[in-house]
Amino acid sequence: MSIIIPTYNRANYLGETLDSIIAQTYQNWACIVVDDGSTDYTEELLKFYTQKDSRIKYFSKSANRPKGANACRNYGFELCEGEFINWFDSDDLMVPEFIERKLDGFKSNTDIVISKSIFLNENEEIIGKEIRTRSSDNLLEDFITLQISWYLPDPMYLREFLADKKLFDEHLLKGQDRDFHIRRLLENPNINFLNDYLTKYRQTINSISHDFNEKTMKTLYFATNKLIKTLLPLNPGKETENFLLKQQLKKYPYLYTNHEVTKQNFLLFRDLGRLDLKIVKWFIKYVLAVLSFKFVNKGQYFLRGE
Numbered sequence: 001m002s003i004i005i006p007t008y009n010r011a012n013y014l015g016e017t018l019d020s021i022i023a024q025t026y027q028n029w030a031c032i033v034v035d036d037g038s039t040d041y042t043e044e045l046l047k048f049y050t051q052k053d054s055r056i057k058y059f060s061k062s063a064n065r066p067k068g069a070n071a072c073r074n075y076g077f078e079l080c081e082g083e084f085i086n087w088f089d090s091d092d093l094m095v096p097e098f099i100e101r102k103l104d105g106f107k108s109n110t111d112i113v114i115s116k117s118i119f120l121n122e123n124e125e126i127i128g129k130e131i132r133t134r135s136s137d138n139l140l141e142d143f144i145t146l147q148i149s150w151y152l153p154d155p156m157y158l159r160e161f162l163a164d165k166k167l168f169d170e171h172l173l174k175g176q177d178r179d180f181h182i183r184r185l186l187e188n189p190n191i192n193f194l195n196d197y198l199t200k201y202r203q204t205i206n207s208i209s210h211d212f213n214e215k216t217m218k219t220l221y222f223a224t225n226k227l228i229k230t231l232l233p234l235n236p237g238k239e240t241e242n243f244l245l246k247q248q249l250k251k252y253p254y255l256y257t258n259h260e261v262t263k264q265n266f267l268l269f270r271d272l273g274r275l276d277l278k279i280v281k282w283f284i285k286y287v288l289a290v291l292s293f294k295f296v297n298k299g300q301y302f303l304r305g306e
Helices: 011-022 042-052 069-079 098-104 139-144 176-185 214-234 238-249 259-272 277-296
Strands: 002-007 030-035 056-060 084-087 112-120 126-129 155-158 191-202
Touching: 002 011, 002 069, 011 030, 011 042, 030 042, 030 069, 042 056, 056 069, 069 084, 084 098, 098 112, 098 155, 098 191, 139 176, 139 238, 176 214, 214 238, 214 259, 238 259, 238 277, 259 277
Parallel strands: 002 030, 002 084, 030 056, 112 191
Antiparallel strands: 084 155, 112 126, 112 155
8 A cells, every 4th residue: 555745844743754654553555755845854864764664765746746735645646556545744643553444444345444533732742633534424515514524644545446536636725635535525435434543633833724825715716616616516405505605705805806706706696695594694794895895905804703
């Protein structure tokens, strides 16, 4: 099986991540680390680990691809040869049975096996668990509305299931993991959920995205609009439609200078806004926000709340 790790200036954590892989009870793995142009001591660290263990391979992302973890993840997939694939992050940790338990979860028709994550702080103290990782009768819509959730290291994939598919969106600057997971769910995979916490997920200052600039939010906005167009023929439920509408409207304070976004939001009310009192209130709030941003360059207050 193949483990794919993108990295950028995470040398202070990456060694511990690789140690957790080396310590796996299942040993027939290959680990591909794809560097996105690190300027710390990542190269020297990987030289040590590739010499220490031949199962670890180190590559630099090709220069003709966009910068970012998604391009590294796709490149790593192109390089790997394993029958099973698990993307992982360069600052997280595997429990020793991570690979073994996931492989045991694959049956004859399984496409994906998903485990759970516990959260660590910078002192590696457990500060919580993800309790939303489970199956449901409406998995796609429950995942979209955040009633169910999992993280990038949690799923292990049958390589055959991923073959010839568009994987990670290399131009999306925020929400990359959820975009990938939702597109996989749209393919109706057979998923086996494990009731095992196999990933130690670090929640540090550097691991939490605070990137809310216009360029970043624009990529997320239009990626979500594309998802909405894919979902509409499937007749999603009212709760899902309302959730997506509100999520798009709440991006407006970052994008109010973009007239196309202003127009698209009004069209979303047409496509998603089933007539009820809550949607009427949101329509009024959005109109007030548009007018406020137009005249005083402020208006985020109107788009708060549920």
